[in-house]
Amino acid sequence: MRIGILSDTHGLLRPEALDFLRGCDHIVHGGDIGGLEIIDALSALAPLTVVRGNNDGGAWAEAVPETALLEAGGLRLFVIHDLAQLRIDPVAAGIRVVVSGHSHRSRAEQRGPVLYLNPGSAGPRRFRLPVSVAELRIDGEAIVPRIVELGA
Template sequence: MRRIGVISDTHNLLRPEASAFLRGCDQIIHGGDICEQRILDELAAIAPLTVVRGNNDMGAWARDIPETALFDLHGVRFYAIHNLAELPIDPVAAGVRVVVSGHSHRPLAQECDGVLYVNPGSAGPRRFKLPISAAELLLDGGAITPRIVELVAR
């Protein structure tokens, strides 16, 4: 079994609860709005990291971060993008099994037409009354089990 950590919208804040949750992951995917290179350095010290740029990721440090990423992990095809509303591909036609996004700060794990859409919510500063959260994907053969975890009690 493989454990993939999913985090987004850290907005320059990597909480100790988020770091603790991600320890032991085989891979981490960040869905954008990182806001500072230091966050990526801290995450990369925990596990290999795949990251996409969010609308708040500006400056020289973010220039080389892609807006989208299509990649395979442990036999599963993933697509990552910050804002799901800007999805430029048909995931089913592209053979994508999991789409990771961020932007809305609203956690979501929902399957549609055989594609699992995962938004871990925001792990950074609280926005409105939305939870502070992250997600994990457990890959076991062909099975993918998502779990969204609230990191900080309201």
């Protein structure tokens, strides 16, 4: 199973990001989406899980949850925009992957049985950080993360 992961599009869905996400079994957006048109474009590619970021406001964003729990490939994933606001114990909840955004810094870090994955920012370049997306390959209990810089 291949899960495409992006965050912090801030209203800009780059063609390179769309190309990367084509063929995914599921897509996760970690917040700061920037508008309903981003959700529509992503959901046309694959089933989609999204969470609201701190910059997502207005009527369209009211229907977007702040967190999401996803079952994929037999594993549980928890999605939240700002990891600092995580109020659950992922290990106790049986979660294998926590997906976040907010920092615009990509990172894949294994902490015990839980993988923490931030795909970085797929939208406008900010803070001189690379523009990036990520994927998870799930095969049984094996989880393989990959972060990809766009335009690199």
